[in-house]
Amino acid sequence: MKICVPSSSKGGLDDLVGQHFGRVPTYTIKDTETNEIRTIENKSEHMGGVxxxxxxxxxxxxDVMLCGGLGDKAVQQFEQFGIQVYxxxxxxxxxxxxxxxxxxLPKATSENACQTHEHHHQH
Structure with missing residues (x-):
């Protein structure tokens, strides 16, 4: 299983969790089968990519995204790709x-997603 956490800086286990998953510079990934830790750059459209x-x-x-909070639309997008969000x-x-x-960590649902997102970001 591969677990992903948005990272606020260069990534890695010691990095802080980035609180806006779409705008973090990196994502840290842990493979639970091999215990391998790796970091990938955020190349999404939020960061000028595609x-x-x-x-x-x-x-x-x-397989799993662990984040501070996110909106309902993002939860639905992750679910479309078979990624569980907590x-x-x-x-x-x-x-x-x-x-x-x-x-x-609670699993993200349409009931707690927007509330959690708003709580962390004051939207």
């Missing part, structure tokens, strides 16, 4: 993965 983050991350084989991520990438592994 495509939306869910589409790009699906091409990387991502919200409430904060702290470092490593702390977030540990929280998810412990079952402490």
């Amino acid at each position: 495509g939306l983050p869910p589409e790009l991350l699906s091409q990387e084989g991502i 919200v409430g991520a904060k702290g470092t990438v490593e702390e977030t993965i540990m929280e998810w592994e412990a079952g402490k």
Whole structure:
């Protein structure tokens, strides 16, 4: 399984979770089968590239996205690509993965997505 966390800087386990998943500079990916950690650059249209983050991350084989919060439309886009989304991520990438592994991050739903997104970003 491949887990992805939006990263606020260069990526990696020690980087902080980026709170706007579409506008972070990098995504940190953990492969739970090999424990490999790698970082990919955000080349989505939000960053001057092509495509939306869910589409790009699906091409990387991502199964799970852990993020602070996001809107309902983004949740639906991730679901279209078969990527499960969990919200409430904060702290470092490593702390977030540990929280998810412990079952402490709620799965994003249309009910909690917009509220969580608005809570973190005051939209």
